[in-house]
Amino acid sequence: MNKRTFLVLLALSAAVIQAPAQAQSNSRPIRLVVPYAAGGPIDVTARILAERVKDVLGPVIIDNKPGAGGNIGADIVAKAPPDGLTIGIAATATNAVNPWLYSKMPFNSATDFAPITQMVRVPNVLVMNAAAAERLKINTVADLIRYAKANPAKLNYGSGGNGSAGHLAGELFKKEAGIFAVHIPYNGGSPAQLALVSGQVxxxxxxxxxxxxxxxxxxxxxxxxTTLQRSPSLPEVPPVADTLKGFSVDTWWGLVAPAGTPPDVIAKLNKAFVDALNAPETKTRFASLMAEPVPTTPDQFGALMKSEMAKYEKVVKATGAKVD
Known part of the structure; x- marks a missing residue:
């Protein structure tokens, strides 16, 4: 065997050895960290998308890491290697409210994440006890504001606790409407709704x-x-924004990677998840959760998180709410 033939064979052998290693690297599953418990709407939507993107991205493993209002799971994503193999859910709480609600945060919401795409928007809804609404002749936002101004401090509202989405929405509503209503915090959303149904609030x-x-x-x-437009799930009900211009307190969540993840990796993830969000089957399954798919570019999702963080800074500081 001459020297030239030997070198060719050596190069071919190296390629054969390298190819399986490269294939193995590409087959490594993506870890999608959900910072909330299994079974909730955020977890369910993440699992729906993980199933839809597996043919493009390979296996996507859901890893539920609940605790501290979502901060534990979000921190895992923030500190993961920026290689595209660990991504996570960023939500209203973790990336817009918690930075102002907690005196110490384990991560920086503004700088520690690379946005991929928004996933979902879920409307909140201003609801009254039906019997109370009939008795007080309140059918619209304007009716509610008019009654509150004519009857100072006679109305109250409930929420799932200080700093919860319902509390912050109520305080923003009071501020924008120029009214006063007593806030009654409960230990969770279910007790707050039970109090409303029973007429306690x-x-x-x-x-x-x-x-x-x-x-x-x-x-x-x-x-x-509370969305700027009517919800497809409740099309006959107008938005608060029809009366209080710009009022928007919907719940959203989306996908992020650790800051520093290469742009080409972000682009690949964005395309796969946006295609999944646009699939008719996804829209149908999300509709059962009253959730609207909202596929975006990374820049659009980043801009949303930035604007929401600024909005909730004012709201949280105005309420004085703190968790620790």
Whole structure:
């Protein structure tokens, strides 16, 4: 065997050895960290998308890491290697509210994540006890504001606790409407809704998916949704923004990677998940959760998180709410 033939064979051998190693690297599963418990809407939507992108990205393993209002799971993503193999969910709480609600955060919401795409928007809904709404002749946001101004401090509203989405929505509503209503915090969203249904409180800002059964049964009256536009899930109910211009307190979540993840990796992830979000089957399954798919570019999702963080800074500071 001459020297030239030997070198060719050596190069071919190296290629054969390298190819399986490269294939193995590409087959490594992606870890999608969900910073909330299994079974909730965020977890369910993540699992739906993980199933839809597996043919493009390979296996996507859901890793639930709940705790500290979502901060534990979000911190895992923030500190993961920026190689595209660990991604996670960024939500209203983790990336817009918690930075102002917690005195110490384990990560920086503004700098520690690379946005991939928004996934979902879920409306909140302003609901009243149906009997109370009929008795007080309140059918619209304007009616509620008019009654509150004519009857100072007679209205109250419930929420799932200080700093919860319902609390912050209520405080923003009071500020924008120029009214006063007593806030009554409960230990979670379910006790707050039970208090509303039983007439202990007058109105709540609740997640539409949670409130929908009692709206359909007639126990609660939907006054308005908190998205800027009407919700496809409740098309007959107008947005608060029709009366209070710009009012928007919907719940959103999306996908992020650790800061420093290469742009080409972000682009690949974005395309796969946006295609999955645009699939008719995804829209149908999300609709059962009262969730609207919202595929975006990375820049659009980054801009949303930045604007939401600025909005909630004012709201949280105005309420004085703190968790620790």
């Amino acid at each position: 007058d109105f709540n800002f609740d997640n539409l998916a949670t409130a929908a059964p009692n709206i359909r049964s007639g126990k609660l009256k939907a006054i308005a949704v």
